Amino acid sequence: MEAIQFAEPNRYVSVERLQAISRQIRKDILEMLSEAGSGHPGGSLSAVELVVALYFAKMVHNPLDPKWADRDRFLLSKGHAAPLLYAVLAECGYFPKSELKTLRKLGSRLQGHPDPTKLPGVEIPGGPEGIGLSEGVGMALAARLDRKSYRVYVLMGDGELNEGEVWEAAMAAAKYKLDNLTAIVDRNGVQQDGLTEQIMPIEPVANKWRAFNWNVIEVDGYDFEQILGAIDEARSVRNKPTVIVAYTTKGKGVEFMEWQSEYHGKVPDKQTVQKAIEELQKR
Template sequence: MTSQPLHIHDDKIAHLEEKANEIRRDLVKMLEHAGSGHSAGPLGMADIFTALYFHVLNHRPKQPNWKDRDRLILSNGHICPIRYVCMAHAGYFPKKELMTLRRLGTRLQGHPEKDRLPGVETTSGPLGEGLAQAAGMAYAARMNDDTWRVFCVTGDGELQEGICWESLLFIAKEKLANLTIIVDRNQIQIDGFVEDVTGEEPLRDKFESFGFHVIEIDGHNIEQFVDATEEARAVYKKPSVIIANTIPGKGVDFMEKKFEWHGKPPNPKEARSALAQLRTLGGTIQSEHE
């Protein structure tokens, strides 16, 4: 895949939306089969990851270590199921391998490991650390005059880690404009709603006061997301943060906005219900055949 033109056409958006739905279904099947793993975050980030892997990123699935690839750093490693499904769909590995998630000997570890699965970039799970590594990569890339970009996905709960703010100070001071941070602002964490646990608002102001260019979007609007990545690319004197407001569990009504679904998979009955909802786009399609 090569760099895409600035403007994204409506038919491409429709194609990506369809793809995101397909990816959500594989995600539910994979999580149910694994019997362990995170549901809410991966479903909530399905649209953005689909847009990244099938439009935004400059990457070569058959050459995962291609030196000029854009680096996608997943800082909140626990949402790796969505990355795995997108990677399988993009051709990094066979889709049937998705069913090995979290099993002994699998390349699809519960939290992703760099050396097990080519294309994963970093080992992540302990929160905040992807952001620091993304900063290191962006800094090194600039030293080398490399033109590839770094995208770093973080959770909003994750921003409570001190290392995030240490890293943000560094990124802002060094003006690492080749780095785009994507905050999954889904408002939930394990113990409850983010605003109840510690509170992060006004989040936009916090980033702006550090010296970031901030773009707020609806994280389920692929066009908005693609436009935001282009805007971030155009802002060449400052690093950018895309605050993506997402609905955790998006697409499955009984998971949406429920922090209880942060860290558990659907059981077989729940998975059947979830898949039916996704196939019928929440009941808007009357007959379902699958």
């Protein structure tokens, strides 16, 4: 298969290929979590297609030059989905795939939550929820000051929307009309303690963002046509930041993990993970 030209803004990557990459990423996530023995499978598996669409089809970047000044930025605000980011970065070629098995180990560049000072391709530190959108606002402002055309994408969890800072940042993005900023909400409905609508109801999510003067696009988080279309629409909208609310499933792809808050931050034993990987291959 032809290599994907990541620095080419108008490249074409087929949906079939994105689906195949997504399958591989899910397998990598499960294997690295199994090897690590701890971590966050649920929110890593839920957002695979969103991140794959960005890195493989839409974002302009260069794995051989991670600090390229004109690159689009992907900010993983839900830092606990580190395995997803690492699997994607490795698949793109930012570092060797063999390094994935060092996740969470002493001395590894693959910290439990991403550390940009350690691993190439990581843009922001992750861990505490709710900071990423603020950092995205800062970067989008810097891009404008520097007359750069790069875009900033921020992936947030839905539980993360409980954090007040998210809405402080949402106001600021609208004030400064940051049309180079796109937020993506992984609306998987589950947070660590249970269902989002039981722990801290956040509906109506889309209308909240509309009320904050954002352009809102709602998509099925597993339908590549919709995801790619939304990213294109966000690129064309002027004078407003865009949020893509992606309806997803926590633990997507592994039946016993789906919709289970238990698997927000727990890794099953190796045998069970092996079964899960086999299940993935069948889908």
